Amino acid sequence: MANVRLSLNPRISIRPESFGALCYNFATRDLFLIKSPLALRLAELARDGIDRGEAEKALGAQPAQFTRLVDALVNKQLLLVGEAPLGPDHE
């Protein structure tokens, strides 16, 4: 697991709001919210791509909690697993 990379889905826009952030997936036209500060920090860490283990350490989360968080954000398609982030030229 240590070498798995997490990256932010380049098709999703994240906008800070008072309650956390609003997110919009341009591929699915899905609008959703993130309210958990931990999830927002993970999304920020993954902006330029990050090793899964590094992200876990940086967040200081319990392993089970971190796994749930990653699963939830992958399920929302916000996080991509094992793929390098794509630059704007590759979209």
Place this chain on the structure above:
Amino acid sequence: MNNSLAAALRAGLAAPICLTWELTYACNLSCSHCLSDSGAKAPGELTTGEALSLIDAFAEMGIFYVNVGGGEPMMRRDFFQIIEHAAARRVGVKFSTNGTFLDAAAAKRLAGMDYVDVQVSIDGHDAATNDAVRGEGSFAKAVSALTNLGAAGFVNPKISVVATRHNVAHLDELEALAGSFGATLRVTRLRPSGRGTHSYAALRPTELQNRELFGWLSSRPEVLTGDSFFHLSPLGDPLPGLNMCGAGRVVCLVDPVGDVYACPFTIHPDFRAGNVRETPFSRIWKTSGLFATLRAEPGPSSCSSCGAYSSCQGGCMAAKFHTGTDLADPDPECVMGRAREARGTVVSIRPRRSSVATR
């Protein structure tokens, strides 16, 4: 939606989720329920340069997408330049059209674009029903546009239907029509705005039809509704969506001359928050006194004591305003039977029309 989130949305966002941008008041059709009373181009519509700058402002605010309408937006010669700039700035475009100018070449160009949704307006399952509202030949034009989109490989267009007394009985046929074009059906509420102030009484669904419509939509979560039927929420479980009035809170309208209004259905001086030629759009959104009022907790109303209030929130502000209903009174289509007799319609006022007909 939980209560804290609903409260956060009601209090307004840092920027709209989306906004409606009427690109022009010019239109080749004259639909009897046109919410913007379109026909001729208005004097002083935004120039290409102003339109592109406005998109930059939307992008900087993180606005996810704009609902581009009109009028018929394709009547602007710079239509593609505008929407291609939006796509380049990652501002999504949901574009509403009557389809007249959506020929094979336009369909191909749209099919090659990212971030663009196309909604073709059709208000009846057949030409007779549709054309009675939208004008002779308009059904054929819309069908031709959808055919062109399909031939060009445009994926998942939308057919946008305004629910009226004459088409609610034919929702199954409309669903089948959409299916035949690989399209998603979108059904929204008829508002008594623009020319709709005059046609509302004749076109609005009956109380029974509203119940049938709600039941039909409840069993089809895939049908889009533009969040427009929250006034019917007391009839059952709320339909998918935010189910709240978003005016000045999560949406607004920019008209062809740059006036900013609370929502697409309130083109009237009472709901004008500013003009983008005088004040940057972001400042209007953040500092408008009108929007502050709309984001404030509502005061007591004649709906406060009703058990359904938490579900429908008193209904649509625009529907009340244009029917002369006090904004603190129930929606004119209140399903709890509490609608009060209106004082008379309030007609939308938009910039004086040019006497010169547009092409």
